[in-house]
Amino acid sequence: MPIFRPAALAAAALLSTLLHASATVPARAATTTTAAGEGKVLHMFLSTSEAGLDPAVGSDLASLSLLENLFDPLLRYDYLARPLKLQGNTATALPIVEEGGRSYTFHIRPGIYFTPDPAFKGKQREVTAQDYVYSLTRLYDPALKSPWSFLFDGKLLGDAALKTNFSVDTRIPGLQALDRYTLRIRLTEADNNFLFYMATPATGVVAREVIEAYPGQAGNHPVGTGPFMLGEWKHSDRIVLLKNPASTAVFHGTPGNGPGTSAADGAIGAALEGKTLPRVDRVEVKIAEEFQGRMLGFLNGEYDYLEQVPESMTEMVIQNGKLKPALAARGMELYRFPVLQTYYMWMNMQDPLIGGYGKDKLALRRAIALSYNSAEDIALLKKGFAIKAESPLPPNVLGYDPNYRSPVRYDPALANALLDKYGYARRDPDGFRTQPNGANLTLQMSSEATVSGRLRDELWRKCLNAIGLRVVFKSDKKTEIIKASRLGKVQMFESNWVADFPDGENFYQLLYGPNAGRANYARFNLPAYNERYEQARLLTDGPARQKLYFEMNQLIHAYNPWVPLTQVLSADIRQPWLKNYKRHPVELTQWRYLDVDVAESARTLRAK
Structure with missing residues (x-):
């Protein structure tokens, strides 16, 4: 039964009033x-409150929401297409791709203008290819500490020159304005996700005159070419965007x-x-x-x-x-x-109790996966607004297979049988299983110190106790848990991943061996998986990559570094x-x- 505190009761009462007719x-x-x-x-x-409105710097969701309406990247997503599809934005179309995916030539639509600003001294300012060269070069500026520099760092041909002695006037072969409306970008090697980068707010075009007119304050003077321009702005309170009268979109x-x-x-x-x-x-x-x-x-x-x-x-x-x-x-x-997000519970493959690649440890992790009751999770905790995660990939991500089904289902009877067979049959005086050598077997799952975290704890306690496994929970702030996870000091934890870009690589890298200590919290390092990941990242979406993804899914289910949980179905109302x-x-x-x-x-x- 839910517990209502006075504040919740007041909100419920007001909601009830609003649900009915009001004078x-x-x-x-x-x-x-x-x-x-x-x-x-x-x-x-x-x-949440916005931070600043400079495309090179803004990374919080509020700022990004505003930036994508004020500034223009070269490409944009087709609004209605599912699966997702890119199209030209300020570029007339998708670029010409040459040199085996290492050269991209964009043609920019003439007649696109920045919104008026005193920096332009009363003149209309048209967007040119050189403006995109300048805007992308800014991402390397060490003074900005751009969180988006990783998109291009080490990937643009000759960009080492920008890192040794940065100047926005440094010319590199990877960024060239061939003429007023033609931009060529060259990479050191092919990157199948490169075009997705060119649709992010971070690659929106800015004018050098504006940036230099407000040194260190560009984020407070957003001047772009997007469909809207800034009207009023009261920080962390109210923002008014006005239709850009010069918009030609x-x-x-x-x-x-x-x-x-x-x-x-x-x-x-x-x-x-x-x-x-x-x-x-x-x-x-x-x-x-x-x-x-x-x-x-x-x-x-x-x-x-x-x-x-x-x-x-x-x-x-x-x-x-x-x-x-x-x-x-x-x-x-x-x-x-369906949000591009997957919830999963990972297990530390280097933990002495639960990690390792031997049959006994594999059986323990498999039993834990089999104990997870996804139907109860979705019905009671997610209120029906989620689907079972069959693999790391949520719907609408390139590489997602709607027909794929995990071979590891909710089956506590099979979980018990596995544990009995592989050395965990003995019980302690409290009825909980012991390790094969008779030592205490107590799992420790980290959890968030929130109401939701405590509800998650109770679900896992019920699931694991049903197969004879004792579990204790260590609650802390999520930021602290993540810090400890990167150091390999957490045994088990529920986490989630939201796509940076809509491609399967962004999710499968979470289990790539060399990423251990970073996004690979499970520290899973299986050569068979790593090899397939490396092959898949060189391929575009299609049957060959789909086959590799299928095999990677099977390896995940075989070794169980993860228990894939749910993919959220956001409840939206219009x-x-x-x-x-x-x-x-x-x-x-x-x-x-x-x-x-x-x-x-x-x-x-x-x-x-």
């Missing part, structure tokens, strides 16, 4: 009904009958095809760090959509897997979105007046594509 019309209604003077307004929130996407699209996608594509972007005139963004405030604001009509309903509040808006009738009656819609909404697996916002039916918004809010 109060929120402040949002005034903005909507007087929108004639300011056009269509999109109302959004960010869950036109929507061209997957046709309504294209692969991976639905009837709803077809309708969005038809509504947007050939239209200039963005579709709204301004975006008003609030910083709303408390999830209760976000939920209440959305239900009160202050925000146009809500992504990832907090698990602790799911039952307040969702009933039997569906939106509560009172909300559905108001025209809201619920979506289940207001009835919001049009063209489709959450993207990689891009953080859809603001440029979204439209608002002002009349419907006014009617809905008046009827509340």
Whole structure:
């Protein structure tokens, strides 16, 4: 039975009030009904405060959400295509690829201009190929300490010159403006994920005049070419983005009958095809760090959509897997979105109790994997908003096989039989199994010191006790657990991985031997797996790589350094007046594509 504290009771009571008719019309209604003077307004929130708005530096989710609307990389994702597909953004199309994947030639659309700034001295400033040379070179600037330098460090031909004595004027063969609108990038070796890098906010184009006009303060003076420009900005409180009047972006996407699209996608594509972007005139963004405030604001009509309903509040808006009738009656819609994220419990392969590659240790880890009750996890802890992880790859990642099924299922009877067979049959006076030599067998699982962490502990205690294994939990802050994990001092821990880019390599590297001590917390180091990983990373997505991924999955299930747990289905809710909404697996916002039916918004809010 859940325990409600006074604050939770108050929130529940207010939510209950908002679920039913209300005589109060929120402040949002005034903005909507007087929108004639300011056009269509999109109302959004960010869950954390933004840091700075310099593409080379911003790395927090709030800043990235704003950056991808203010600055333009060469490429962008097709909004509707699933599987994911890249297309030209400021580039006229995908680049010409030569030299076995080591040379990329981009042609930039003429007529793209930076938004006005005093640094341009009253003149229009057109984007050129040299601006991209400058913008990418900045990532190497040691003064910036860019968190994105890894994307290119050691990969651009001749970039050692940028690292020995940095200057933005240093020319290297890997970055060349061949003419005003032609950019050539050359790599030291082929990189199958290179084009994904060219669609990240970090590679958005900036103007040298602006950067130099505000030394050390570029993040406070964002001047880009994106669909929006900065209107108002009150740090950590409120941001207003205005439609960029110079925007020449036109929507061209997957046709309504294209692969991976639905009837709803077809309708969005038809509504947007050939239209200039963005579709709204301004975006008003609030910083709303408390999830209760976000939920209440959305239900009160202050925000146009809500992504990832907090698990602790799911039952307040969702009933039997569906939106509560009172909300559905108001025209809201619920979506289940597969986030590019995998939750897994890893086991330290170098730990003396649980690690190693012998049959007895393999049987112990296999038994632990067989004890995990995914159905109970998904139903009770994830409230139905998750799917069982069959492999490291979540849906929508290149390389994901929707037909693959793990051979390791929930089977406590088989787990008990395995332990009996491989030396763990003896029990101590409390009924728990001992090691094959009769020594104490107590597993230690690290866990987060949170309410959610304690719930996870109880699930694992129940699963492991059912097969005779004693487990104790060591709670700490996640940051401290990760530090200890990298040093090899943690035996078992639940973790998760969110894709940096939508390719299988980003997940399979988590078990690559040379990555032990970094992202490979399990310290798994199996030559057969390493060899297949190295072969797969040289291949593009296709049958040959798919075969290697299948074999890597089988090795993971054979040696069990991981127990793959779940892949989240985010509960997202849309207001009835919001049009063209489709959450993207990689891009953080859809603001440029979204439209608002002002009349419907006014009617809905008046009827509340």
